Amino acid sequence: MEHGGGASPSNLLDDAVGPLAGRFVAVEDSGCNLAAQRDNKRFFFFDMLTWEYPGEKIRDKEKTSGGGLVALYGEIQKVISDLPQERKNSVTIIIDDVSLMEVAAKGSTNLVLDFLHYCHTLTSELGCSLVALNHEDIYSSSERPTLILQMEYLAGILIKAEPLATGLAKDVHGQLTVLNRGNDGQGSRYKICNFHFRVKENNVEYFYPGSRT
Template sequence: MLLYSGGTRGGAIADSLAQLYSAVQRVVETYRAGENAGRLTVMIDDVSLLEVAANGSADDVLDFLHYCVTLTSEMNCLLVVLIHEDIYSSEDGVGLLAHLRYIADLVIKAAPLSTGLAADVHGQLSVVNKGMLIEQRPAKGQKVWNFHFKVKENGADFFYPGSRH
């Protein structure tokens, strides 16, 4: 499987994303061919960086992600995408975010608090799971969990909204 290479859109951008995909594909295939029997997760931290690398072309990023979805489906892997929502505060990124919810098995969205700054809470996380990670239950639509977080010197604390005083 090869992404369009040097096509009419993007040229060098498409080549770069094709090379990135090829690297991901090699790692997944090598992992699967080895003695590793556990679940493999392909995680993309901050899709906005892919969009920056693609000079703002959401179409090129979506093409790349669709290839990743195909790969993870064929190899029985999970695709996890992390989104930093404060980067997508404009309407331009809304289309990409909508697609990501349908593409990835799990989407983790980090965002500032909707109420503004707080001393004991630094932001909020939304975790959208299409149900593929919960093997005990049938996959019936998406499951959403919301957490608040506080960044510490060597990590972060995560907790349910309203559970801290």
């Protein structure tokens, strides 16, 4: 990620998101190669649409959907538990995206919610982070579906990327809204930040609205 608008790296998205931003910046700065990281056992990838566990694929029968998610959670828990203690708090679980999990669970929202709750417990038990991505347009025909409401309830940080309300612009590709509830457990003072962003060839530049002429 690239910092724009003349601000220092301690401002803008870093301040809005907090420690989690540093992990993604570190990945970009180090020129992270996911294939190499996978070979070095620092990156683990599970394809939910082809996920298998003893017996059957989760797409084969309705009764196996829950078992598939339980098996997946077990694999994630094992990977993190086997890490040295000093590395556990630098783990980030990324779900991309939640709607695909619903497909894998044959449309069962309850199974997906249970899975998300289990993964969320790992953030407190093992000190890792959980990032769940969702495409809002998939649920555009629904009025605040339960799955989205539950995700927002669990989240400490909400990040929403969307097009500009005024339409496309040459130097601004969209806007970013960050809601940070903080980690003090009080939940009384939310921090809301708004940015514009521009997608470049190898990174994303973000800046305050109106800071570009």
